[in-house]
Amino acid sequence: MLLAFRTVTKPPIGCTPYIAVYGKACQHRSEFRAQSLLALKHTNFDVQTAGDHRKVQLNELNELRDQAYENSLIYKEKTKRIHDAKIKNRVFNVGDRVLLFNSRLKIFSGKLKSRWSGPFTIVQVFPYGTVELSQNSGPNFKVNGHRIKHYFGGDIPTEVVPDLQTFPKDN
Structure with a gap:
């Protein structure tokens, strides 16, 4: 259930919570073995290149989080605008x-x-x-x-008697 929540795109942030935290899409167990073999094939054992690549990934993650934050602000502003449009401005005076x-x-x-x-x-x-x-x-x-x-109606009677009529039952 938690995995389903984390891997579904949320409209307010424009991405999945998993991507916002880890910076990449979630790999399910069925995909993991094939992905790990593919990763071993393309592994770069040069430490300097791997470090530079990781720095680029961290910068991309920060940019992604900033974009998610901006998207959430836009979503909140739009939601507030819709909510405020539905509020009725009522003016009450003494004696109303x-x-x-x-x-x-x-x-x-x-x-x-x-x-x-x-x-x-x-x-x-x-x-x-x-x-x-x-x-x-x-x-x-x-x-x-x-x-x-x-209240725009007339005076309410103090004692209300229901006006009930009985009709003969059809056979």
């Missing part, structure tokens, strides 16, 4: 009516139960997105501005 997202409902949620409660009235808007809400019964409370949205 809003609905509050109930994040705790995710644990015990019913399929058709709404996660929005309210409406509440904005009493005060603080810097950095904090909003103080007032409710009809109970004290005022502060919430993060990302958890609320504008």
Whole structure:
């Protein structure tokens, strides 16, 4: 599993993690024997030439890592641009009516139960997105501005009676 992760090209860096660490492609066991015989055939026993070749390989590895780092920065910038484009800039003013997202409902949620409660009235808007809400019964409370949205409907009746109709069963 780890070998599979290390040998698959990752889009953010533009290469495999194995190549970014070792500077060359991973050789699988089936390829290893043939590659080792080929390497023995082309082995250069001159120490000076082998040292120079290794220095070139290390420089290429540094260039590869620099390129992977630049690719990751470009990928992060693009991802941030896409994320920021989806963020809605909401402006809340004192007296606006809003609905509050109930994040705790995710644990015990019913399929058709709404996660929005309210409406509440904005009493005060603080810097950095904090909003103080007032409710009809109970004290005022502060919430993060990302958890609320504008409420455009009319008044919600206090007692909701479902309008159920029964139809005779077809035989």
